[in-house]
Amino acid sequence: MGMTMTQKILAAHAGLSEVKAGQLIMADLDLVLGNDVTTPVAINEFNKAGFTDIFNKDKITMVMDHFTPNKDIKAAQQCKQCREFASKYDITHYYDVGDVGIEHALLPEKGLVVPGDAVIGADSHTCTYGALGAFSTGVGSTDMCAGMAAGKTWFKVPSAIKFNIVGKLPKYSAAKDVILHIIGMIGVDGALYRSMEFMGEGLKNLTMEDRLCMANMAIEAGAKNGIFAVDEVTKEYLKGRTDREYKVFEADADAEYDEEYTIDLSQIKPTVAFPHLPENARTFDDIPEIKIDQVVIGSCTNGRIEDLRAAAEILNGKRVADHVRCIIIPATQNIYLTALKEGLLEIFINSGCAVSAPTCGPCLGGHMGILAAGEKAVATTNRNFVGRMGHPESEVYLASPYVAAASAVAGKIAQPSEVI
Numbered sequence: 284m285g286m287t288m289t290q291k292i293l294a295a296h297a298g299l300s301e302v303k304a305g306q307l308i309m310a311d312l313d314l315v316l317g318n319d320v321t322t323p324v325a326i327n328e329f330n331k332a333g334f335t336d337i338f339n340k341d342k343i344t345m346v347m348d349h350f351t352p353n354k355d356i357k358a359a360q361q362c363k364q365c366r367e368f369a370s371k372y373d374i375t376h377y378y379d380v381g382d383v384g385i386e387h388a389l390l391p392e393k394g395l396v397v398p399g400d401a402v403i404g405a406d407s408h409t410c411t412y413g414a415l416g417a418f419s420t421g422v423g424s425t426d427m428c429a430g431m432a433a434g435k436t437w438f439k440v441p442s443a444i445k446f447n448i449v450g451k452l453p454k455y456s457a458a459k460d461v462i463l464h465i466i467g468m469i470g471v472d473g474a475l476y477r478s479m480e481f482m483g484e485g486l487k488n489l490t491m492e493d494r495l496c497m498a499n500m501a502i503e504a505g506a507k508n509g510i511f512a513v514d515e516v517t518k519e520y521l522k523g524r525t526d527r528e529y530k531v532f533e534a535d536a537d538a539e540y541d542e543e544y545t546i547d548l549s550q551i552k553p554t555v556a557f558p559h560l561p562e563n564a565r566t567f568d569d570i571p572e573i574k575i576d577q578v579v580i581g582s583c584t585n586g587r588i589e590d591l592r593a594a595a596e597i598l599n600g601k602r603v604a605d606h607v608r609c610i611i612i613p614a615t616q617n618i619y620l621t622a623l624k625e626g627l628l629e630i631f632i633n634s635g636c637a638v639s640a641p642t643c644g645p646c647l648g649g650h651m652g653i654l655a656a657g658e659k660a661v662a663t664t665n666r667n668f669v670g671r672m673g674h675p676e677s678e679v680y681l682a683s684p685y686v687a688a689a690s691a692v693a694g695k696i697a698q699p700s701e702v703i
Contacts, residue, residue: 285535287443288510289478292418292532296401304442304539312342313417314395315430316404318386319347323361324424325405326368329431337372338434344376344395345369346386349643351379354650384615384641387411387499387583391491392615394524398513398531403430408583408665410501413510414494416517416531420508441507443478444469445540448485450549455699457593458493459585459663459683460554461546462500467556467564468544475505477541480534482512485548491520492589499584500665503561553698555661556681559669567698573680577660578603578691579672580684581612581639582646585663588618590684595627597688597699603635604694610652612639636691648672654679661690 286294286301294302296310317325322345337343345365350358362379369377376395383389387408390396398416402409405427412419422436430436446465452458466473479501481494489497494511501509511517513531521529555570557563580586580594591613603609611631613619619641622628631638645652646664654660654673659680662672667679680696689697 284539285537287478287538287540288416288480288512288532288534289418289443289508290440292399292401293438293440295399295532302440304440306440308438308440309435310401310438311435312403312430313400314402315343315427316386316390316402316406316409317345317424317427318349318406319351319358319361319365320349321405321424321427322365325427325431326364328425328428332428332432334432337374337431340373341375342434343374343431344390345374345378346389347379347383348385348641349647350649351383351642352640382616384618385583385586385643388587388614388618391415391495392524392617394521397521397525397527397529398517399529403427403436407502408499410506410508411495411499411583413498413501413508414491416511416513418508418510421502439476441476441478442541443480443538444474445543446479446481447543447545448481448483448489448548449545450485450547451488452548452551455685456551456553457683457685458489458496460551461548462497463554463556463561463564463681464551465546466500466504466561467554469504471503471560471562472505474501476507479504479506479509481509482534486512486514487516488548489516490589491516492587495587496584500561503665553683553686555686555696556667558667558678558680561665561667561681570696573659573696575607575661575690575695576658577652577654578607578609578687579612579645579652579660579662579664580610580687581614582643582662582664583614584665585684586612586614586618588621590663591618591622591627593684594688595630597685597702598634598636598692599630601634601692601702603691607691607694608652609634609636609691610639610645611636612644612651613641615641645672661687661696663687
C-alpha cells in the first residue's frame with residue numbers, strides 16, 4: 284500500500300523507506316517555533332534539563348505575537364526571557380515589536396517554511412504551514428524544549444482523510460466558509476490525530492492565502508495536520524521568499540485514506556460558526572437576526588492582505604453601526620504597510636474602525652478587544668470556545684472577512700448582499 288503526502292514527509296525525515304499509520308518514529312526537524320506565551324515554559328524546561336546548547340540557531344524561531352506590544356508586566360517579563368535566550372544562543376529568527384507579525388502569517392511571508400519540511404511549534408495552529416506542502420503540527424512547550432536541544436522528536440504516524448477540491452468559489456464566498464463547512468460536516472473531532480490532505484483540480488482556484496486559512500483550522504477538526512498538494516500556486520508564492528531547495532512529496536495513487544470527500548467550491552455559501560464550537564456552522568438560510576457588539580478582522584486565520592482587501596471592499600464608503608466596535612488587525616508589518624499603500628487603512632478609519640499593530644490580541648482574550656458579559660462578536664479568528672474572547676458569558680461567531688465587515692455595517696450578523 285502506498286503512502287500519503289504526510290507519511291512520505293515523515294518517512295524521509297525518519298530516514299525510512301516507508302512508514303505506516305500508527306507507527307512510532309523519530310524524525311529530524313527543519314524548524315522549531317515558539318511564541319511569547321509558550322517559549323518561556325520551554326526555556327524553563329531547557330534550563331532545568333541542563334541543556335547547554337541548541338541544535339541549530341537557524342532552525343529555531345521565536346515570535347513575540349500574543350501579548351505584544353506588552354499588555355502588562357507579566358507579558359513584558361515573558362518577552363524579556365525570550366529575548367535574552369535568543370541573544371545568548373544567537374537565534375537567527377527572533378521577531379519582536381517593530382519586526383513582528385502573527386507567527387503563522389509571518390513565517391510563510393519570511394520564507395521560513397518550504398514544501399517537504401517537518402515543522403513543530405508550541406502553538407496549536409502550527410498546522411498552518413501545511414498550505415505550503417509541509418508537515419507541520421502543534422506541540423507542547425516540553426516538546427519544543429526537546430526540539431530546540433536535539434533537533435528531532437517522536438511522532439506517531441497519522442492516518443489520513445482525503446479532500447478532493449473541485450470547482451470555484453462564488454463571489455463573496457471565501458476559504459473561511461470552506462473550512463467552516465468542512466468542520467461543520469465532520470465535527471471538531473472528525474479528523475482526530477489524522478492528516479487532512481487537500482488535492483484536486485479545484486486547488487488552482489484557491490490562492491495561497493486561501494490555503495493558509497484552511498490549513499490553519501485543521502486543528503479545529505482535531506487533525507494532527509492539514510496539508511495541500513504542491514502546485515504552481517505554491518511554487519509562485521515561494522519565489523523571492525526563499526532560496527532553499529525543497530522536495531515535493533506527492534501522495535501515491537494507492538495511498539490509503541480512512542475517508543474521502545469531494546468539496547465543490549461552487550456550492551459553498553457564506554457560513555458562520557455559532558458559539559461555542561467551530562462545528563456549529565450555519566449558512567444564512569438558518570441564521571436569525573442577532574445584534575452584535577464587536578467585529579474583529581485579523582488573526583493567523585484571516586489577517587492577510589487578501590482578507591483586508593475583502594473587508595475594505597465591503598466597508599468602502601460605509602460606516603460601522605453606531606453600537607459596534609470594529610477592530611482591524613493586519614497580521615504582519617508588511618501586510619500593514621501594503622494595506623497603507625493601497626489605501627485600505629484610510630477606508631477602515633473613515634468607516635469608523637480601529638486599526639491595531641500586528642498582534643494575536645483579542646483572538647485568545649489577550650488584549651485589544653476583550654468582550655464583557657453578554658456581548659457578542661463576529662470574528663475572523665479560529666476559535667469560539669466559552670470565554671475565548673473575554674467574559675465566559677460573551678459569545679463569538681466565526682466568519683469570513685466579507686461576513687465580518689458586512690456585520691459591522693449592519694450591526695447584526697449579516698452577509699455582504701445585505702449591505703452592498
